[in-house]
Amino acid sequence: MDPATAIQPAPVLETHLGYWVRLVSNHVSGAFARELQEQGLSVAEWVALNQIGKGATVTPAGLADAMGMTRGAISKVLDKLQSKGLISRATSQEDNRVQLLALTRQGKRALPELTTIADGNDEYFFGALDANERATLRALLKKLANIHQMHNIPVD
Template identity: 45%
Template structure:
């Protein structure tokens, strides 16, 4: 399992690196994609990361022009993180890379095999109570 996991992850990391982001940055951007804006604390909770890790990722993505920080309307000291238009345009590109990466690795399986693997992995997620996608 580890060999497959590492191969899939490393291949995907190379693909997103060609787009100028890391896997953790992609995961951050994907988490913001469905929301107009999110407080760093809420994003940290959603991603299962520390507030410090979120802050570092936000710094990197802001420097790349992919996210912006705005003042919270309800908390003068708080921030709201959101994608810039460039960041919002990049997410579907990265999502296609993720899908292509999955197809590269799992497309060699028959439909029945993919369904069985999906069922087993979902059972592990459920039974282990996994709620966030690791992003390191």
């Protein structure tokens, strides 16, 4: 469409900082989600994979808490990761109700490439800012996250 005749956002929308945060967030995350999709993964699957690969003990309940999702939803995410051969589930010896999650050899092999994609996406979008600007942006966002106690790892 001719940019001159394209509909512009209603003025009230642009006055909100939330508008600009969401605009940038959607573009950055949308581009990343599309790159992940080419690898056959959703963002939720990628986050879960990272958490499981972190080293510490990870269970479905812990993932659900960390990612702000229900256990039912996490269970499906884990089904997909397992069907793709990236993770394994094993019953805990200490408590037979608990499932311990771990990367398979294939999962360990896949993670670095995915990290490279994530790094590249972040660099592509935020490389437009110089080091000072990036540090300032990070500090402001962390301040907001801290003040409002934002803890869930964003997934969608």
